[in-house]
Amino acid sequence: MKNSNNFTDTFLETYHLMHSYNLIWYRKNFGGLDPRQGQGRILSALRRMQSISQKELGFILDIRPQSLGELLQKLEANGYITRHRSPTDKRALIVELTAKGENFQLQRPDYDALFVDLSDTEKQIISRAMEKIASRLADQIDKETEYYY
Numbered sequence: 658m659k660n661s662n663n664f665t666d667t668f669l670e671t672y673h674l675m676h677s678y679n680l681i682w683y684r685k686n687f688g689g690l691d692p693r694q695g696q697g698r699i700l701s702a703l704r705r706m707q708s709i710s711q712k713e714l715g716f717i718l719d720i721r722p723q724s725l726g727e728l729l730q731k732l733e734a735n736g737y738i739t740r741h742r743s744p745t746d747k748r749a750l751i752v753e754l755t756a757k758g759e760n761f762q763l764q765r766p767d768y769d770a771l772f773v774d775l776s777d778t779e780k781q782i783i784s785r786a787m788e789k790i791a792s793r794l795a796d797q798i799d800k801e802t803e804y805y806y
Contacts, residue, residue, distance in 0.1 A: 668746075686764065695728060699729070702714065703754045711740065711751075711752050713730065732758070737755060738754055739752075
């Protein structure tokens with residue numbers, strides 16, 4: 658990391674490095690599926706919902722039906738999900754995770770390994786500071802978006 662006297666620059670650089678590490682890990686282990694976007698986002702949602710209709714999934718994730726269909730087709734071809742007709746409504750497609758899809762959510766980078774050089778006291782100080790930052794950020798997001806909802 659570059660030498661920087663500016664806390665914000667250091668914080669942002671660390672954030673970007675963490676993001677890069679995350680993307681590299683998921684690319685290496687799951688062909689680039691990231692749980693926060695695209696196909697990975699769908700798998701993350703399915704893990705919480707177990708079984709859901711394709712239409713409901715698209716509504717919840719705010720993905721257009723055509724885009725969702727393409728993403729689901731790729732996930733199905735790679736063995737992460739299965740789709741079948743609903744027994745109660747033959748027009749509806751039900752989407753479910755396979756064992757491979759479940760495994761995607763059970764694995765994640767070993768973030769703890771990044772902090773082995775920190776003492777317990779340093780970890781506690783950083784944790785408290787991050788909680789304050791997260792709280793302020795959540796408040797700021799609420800304030801910025803109050804006119805949209």
